[in-house]
Amino acid sequence: MRKGRFSSDAGIFLVLIGIAILFEAIGWSVRGGSFLFNGQRLLVMVLQVAIIGLLAVGVTQVILTGGIDLSSGSVVALAAMIAASLAQAPSARAVFPSLVDLPVVVPVVAGLATGALCGLVNGSLIAYTRIPPFIATLGMMVSARGLARYYTRGQPVSMLTDEYTLLGSGAIPVVIFLAVAAMFHVLLRHTRYGKYTYAIGANEQAARVSGVRVERHLVLVYTVAGILAGLGGVVTSARAASGQAGMGMSYELDAIAAAVIGGTSLSGGVGRIAGTVIGTIILGIMTSGFTFIGLDAYIQDIVKGGVIVSAVVADRFRHRGALV
Amino acid sequence: MPMVMVRVGAVMALLASLAICGCGGSSGPARPLIGVSMAHFDDNFLTILRTAMVEHAGKTPDVDLQFVDAQGDVGRQLSQIQNFAAQGAAAIIVNAADTSATPGMTRIARDAGVPLVYVNRRPAEDTLPAGVVFVGSEDLQAGTLEMEELARLMNHRGNVAIMVGELASNGAQLRTKAVEDVVAKYPGMKVVEKQVGNFQRERGLDLMNNWLTSGTAIDAVAANNDEMAIGAIMAIQQAGVAPGKILVGGVDATPDALAELAKGTLAVTVFQNARGQARGAFDAALTLSRGGKVDSFVWIPFELVTRENYKAFLNR
Numbered sequence: 001m002r003k004g005r006f007s008s009d010a011g012i013f014l015v016l017i018g019i020a021i022l023f024e025a026i027g028w029s030v031r032g033g034s035f036l037f038n039g040q041r042l043l044v045m046v047l048q049v050a051i052i053g054l055l056a057v058g059v060t061q062v063i064l065t066g067g068i069d070l071s072s073g074s075v076v077a078l079a080a081m082i083a084a085s086l087a088q089a090p091s092a093r094a095v096f097p098s099l100v101d102l103p104v105v106v107p108v109v110a111g112l113a114t115g116a117l118c119g120l121v122n123g124s125l126i127a128y129t130r131i132p133p134f135i136a137t138l139g140m141m142v143s144a145r146g147l148a149r150y151y152t153r154g155q156p157v158s159m160l161t162d163e164y165t166l167l168g169s170g171a172i173p174v175v176i177f178l179a180v181a182a183m184f185h186v187l188l189r190h191t192r193y194g195k196y197t198y199a200i201g202a203n204e205q206a207a208r209v210s211g212v213r214v215e216r217h218l219v220l221v222y223t224v225a226g227i228l229a230g231l232g233g234v235v236t237s238a239r240a241a242s243g244q245a246g247m248g249m250s251y252e253l254d255a256i257a258a259a260v261i262g263g264t265s266l267s268g269g270v271g272r273i274a275g276t277v278i279g280t281i282i283l284g285i286m287t288s289g290f291t292f293i294g295l296d297a298y299i300q301d302i303v304k305g306g307v308i309v310s311a312v313v314a315d316r317f318r319h320r321g322a323l324v
Numbered sequence: 325m326p327m328v329m330v331r332v333g334a335v336m337a338l339l340a341s342l343a344i345c346g347c348g349g350s351s352g353p354a355r356p357l358i359g360v361s362m363a364h365f366d367d368n369f370l371t372i373l374r375t376a377m378v379e380h381a382g383k384t385p386d387v388d389l390q391f392v393d394a395q396g397d398v399g400r401q402l403s404q405i406q407n408f409a410a411q412g413a414a415a416i417i418v419n420a421a422d423t424s425a426t427p428g429m430t431r432i433a434r435d436a437g438v439p440l441v442y443v444n445r446r447p448a449e450d451t452l453p454a455g456v457v458f459v460g461s462e463d464l465q466a467g468t469l470e471m472e473e474l475a476r477l478m479n480h481r482g483n484v485a486i487m488v489g490e491l492a493s494n495g496a497q498l499r500t501k502a503v504e505d506v507v508a509k510y511p512g513m514k515v516v517e518k519q520v521g522n523f524q525r526e527r528g529l530d531l532m533n534n535w536l537t538s539g540t541a542i543d544a545v546a547a548n549n550d551e552m553a554i555g556a557i558m559a560i561q562q563a564g565v566a567p568g569k570i571l572v573g574g575v576d577a578t579p580d581a582l583a584e585l586a587k588g589t590l591a592v593t594v595f596q597n598a599r600g601q602a603r604g605a606f607d608a609a610l611t612l613s614r615g616g617k618v619d620s621f622v623w624i625p626f627e628l629v630t631r632e633n634y635k636a637f638l639n640r
Contacts, residue, residue, distance in 0.1 A: 033539060040563075041537035048530040093579065149393075154371035158580050170562060239559070240525045242580065245366035247526070291534040295522040297491060 009274045011315045012263055016282050018314075019307070023289035030293045041288060043171055049284035050173035051076065051248070053277065054232040055255035056262075057177075057184050058225035060276045064188070065221055066201040066268030067126065067133035071140035072229040072255055076248030077120045079233025083111030084157040084243025087164035088184040095157055104163040110232035112227050119226015123219035141252065148245040157243035163217055168239030176235060178277075180228065185273040190224055199219060201268030205263075258283055261311050282311060357388045358609050359408030361401050363445065364423040365393040367523075368551065369576050369598060370419060373444060376602035377417075384610065387414070398425040405429055409436035414613035419603050420445045423494045429454050439612030443605035446494055452620045455612060459604040459622040463495045466594045467502025467546075470573045472625045473592040474544045477571055481512035482543030485535055487556065489523040489548035496523070496548050499575060503546045516540050521552040528555025538564045542570055550574035550581035550593055557589045577629045577637050586635040593629045595637055600624040 020036055027035035036042070046053075055072040062069045085095040087107035094100050118140055125136040141253040166172070188194035196217045199207040208214050232251075262279030264271025286307060290300045334560035334602060360377065364370055373487070374391060382387040390408075394401035401421045408416045409432060426447035433440035442458040443449055452458065484507050488498030500518070506514045517535055523526040523583050528547060535542060536559060553574030560570055567589065574581055577595035584590035601624050608618045629637050 031538065038537055041534070044530070044533040044537055047533065087556075101346070149366045153622075154365045156368050156580070159583075237527065239531065241553070242525060244525070245367070246364070246524070287530065288534050288537075291519055291531065292538055296516070297488060300520075 003033050009263065009272060009278060012278050012311070013284075015311045015314050016278050016285070019194045019282060019285055019289070019311075021293065023202045023285065026293045027289075035289065035292055041292075042262055042318065043174065044160065045284040045288045046174045046177070046265050046281060047171065047284075048287055049254075049258075049280050050177040051232045051236045052251050052254045052258060052283065053177040053253055053280040054180055054228050054235070056182050056258035056276045056280050058228035058273055058274060059252070060259045060262075060264050060273060061184065061188060061197055061221055062133070062225050063256070063264050063266060064197050064201045064268060064271055066204070067218070067222070068256070068266075069122065069137045069222065070134065070252050071118060071122060071137040071144055072225065072232070073248040073251035073253075074141045075115050075226060075229035076146035076233040076251060077237060078113040078144045078151070078214065079111040079230040080237035080243045080247045081148045081157060081233075081245060082150045082243075083107040084237040085152070086110050087158050087160045087237075088157065089161045091159040093159065095152060101161060103146055104161070104167070107164055108167070108234055111237075112230045113234065115226040115228070115230020116223050117226070118229070120219065120225040122226065123222030123310055126222065127218040129213035145245070148200065148247075151245070156245075157237075160238070160241050165238050165241045168235050168237070168241075171248075173235050173239060176231070176280060177280075180231070180274055181277050190271060193220075195268045198269055201270075203269075254283055259310050261308060261315075263315060282307075329416055330396075334341065354602055355386055355388050356414035356613060357390060357408075357411065357414045357615070358417060358424060358606070359404075359411070359413040360389060360391045360417040360419075361394050361404040361408070362391060362419045363394050363401070364396055365391075369596065370444070372578075373419070373598040373602045374601040377606055380599075380603045380606050381565070384606075387610065389606075394421045396421050398422045400411040401425075402428060402432065405432050405440075407437050409433065412571075415439040415609035416440065417441045417443055417609050419443050419554035420447060422492060424448050424492075432604055441605050441609045441612070444601055457608050457612070457618050457620055457622060459601055459608055459624065460597050461601065461624050461626050462631040463498035464502045466495075466575045466596065466626045467499035467548075468506055469626055470499070470575055470592055470596045471503040471506035471546050473628060473630065474546055474571055474573045475506060475510060475513065476622045477591055478513070478544055480510040483541050484491060484513060485519040485540075485542045485545045486515060486519075487528055487545060487547035489521070489532060490550070491520055493523075499548045521547070523549050523551055525551040525555040525558075528552030530606070532556040532559035533563070536560070536565070544571040544573065544591075547572065547574045550576040550578045551591075553590060553593070554584060555564060561589070575626075577634075577640075579638075582629070582634050582638055585629065585631055588631065592633075595627040595629050595640070597624045597640075599640065 023035045059069045088094045088100050090100045122137050122140050126133050196212045198216055236247055258279035259276045262275030286304055366376050392404045394490050398421045422447050440456045444460045446460055486503055512528050519531050521531050545556045556572050571591040573592040575594045579592045581593045604622050611618050
């Protein structure tokens with residue numbers, strides 16, 4: 001159990017390289033050009049999954065405790081709506097006509113606080129009522145999506161200030177994702193926060209006996225996951241220059257897939273952020289690759305599902321017996 | 325004791341009115357109900373349609389309107405229609421979550437003897453039985469208007485990329501087909517890219533980013549809706565492509581799209597008359613519920629919106 005040493009990131013990294021080479025080869029025969037040797041495309045690959053990556057980091061630590069978070073995609077939508085409504089430039093269609101042109105810190109903090117609150121509710125329900133995380137976060141998934149729609153009765157929130165949209169422009173979402181991932185890599189491997197997280201997932205009773213305040217820590221972990229989803233909402237609304245209640249739809253499943261592809265065990269206690277980052281990039285490389293080789297849109301999802309499962313199978317074969 | 329009875333009576337009356345009109349309002353149970361099942365509450369265009377319907381229904385105060393959200397799920401929508409029928413609704417308006425499932429919906433309404441009005445999304449049946457009508461626009465027309473205008477601006481020469489909406493949606497299929505048909509008409513033009521953006525702005529942005537890196541020359545992007553078109557515009561701007569080098573077209577004429585037209589970044593959009601559809605659907609439901617007759621297909625025309633005439637659409 002110690003810091004999840006059983007899961008090596010090397011295996012899944014090889015899978016990533018394999019998929020990339022496959023697209024490179026098909027790319028030359030179909031497009032007559034390189035898939036990988038294009039800086040702009042490499043950026044786009046990560047850019048389009050940066051939000052999912054933020055959620056994946058959050059859900060990785062939740063899964064490490066033996067839990068799950070199905071609410072992250074909906075929390076993205078709710079945080080995006082609330083943050084965007086406080087980031088509007090003056091216009092006839094402003095949600096709060098008296099609250100326009102606010103400093104950019106206001107919508108950002110509001111978005112993060114929205115996420116924190118949702119996570120706090122998730123964590124408290126799970127830690128103190130002992131209902132399964134699947135149910136608690138499923139409830140939040142439905143309610144947060146409902147709230148996001150209710151907030152403006154389904155109307156999109158547009159005309160956002162330039163300072164705010166700057167947060168989502170260019171490569172900034174990628175920088176935010178990688179910085180957050182690096183921070184959580186350190187946090188999970190080298191601090192007490194991480195040690196408790198792995199300990200609870202490996203054996204909750206043992207953790208409790210050795211003095212970990214399990215309930216309090218679980219609330220903290222879910223709250224942190226909520227904050228990351230809130231951050232995802234801020235960045236996605238800044239990127240689209242619009243808050244929409246349909247944002248982040250089914251992102252939670254992509255985030256969980258990224259974590260599991262990256263070697264995080266759904267039974268808890270095993271997994272690393274580095275793996276999750278690779279898992280996220282695999283999802284991004286597939287989206288870009290399918291578009292590059294011009295794969296028929298009807299076929300894409302079929303192939304994507306197959307690749308997700310095969311990636312995990314290929315990784316597990318390398319570590320046969322080490323993981324269940 | 326009598327006090328208690330009065331209270332119980334009041335509660336019963338309230339419950340009864342809730343059960344019948346389902347809206348918890350102060351209205352009595354005698355007012356006829358028109359139930360509306362929408363495919364999505366959070367779709368921008370459908371929200372305009374829904375809001376317009378509420379507004380229009382306000383002019384007919386002796387009818388109650390109740391909305392439910394199918395959340396894109398056909399199973400949920402079928403149960404909602406069954407529930408409306410069981411509640412004794414005077415008429416049901418359906419914005420189909422999946423247009424291929426409409427024969428089942430038609431059957432439920434026919435069995436219950438309740439008039440049914442499909443709005444916006446055209447049902448799969450070629451002919452509709454008495455008491456069932458469709459109010460909407462011809463999606464082929466939207467794609468034709470959009471692509472003909474783009475083709476004109478391109479002098480009928482160049483490469484076209486198509487952003488397709490949700491694959492399961494009739495609108496996406498028909499608009500795409502119309503765009504392809506127009507391109508096929510002109511020997512100097514061809515479709516070089518065609519991918520799905522699910523009607524979403526972020527997906528349009530990602531798609532355009534990917535196309536721009538693939539090096540294919542693209543002269544025009546024909547998107548199935550405005551949200552994807554705006555995503556394409558954002559990607560083009562962020563990539564530093566000279567303005568106007570790639571023409572972008574959309575459909576819906578949303579307020580955001582009209583703002584892009586004003587800036588000159590969007591070349592064309594097509595106005596789908598949400599208010600016209602909403603009014604048409606409500607009026608058809610009302611007429612049918614009062615025993616009147618309505619044509620099986622009520623067509624509300626699309627209208628082309630360009631840089632020259634967009635101002636006329638700002639308040640529609």
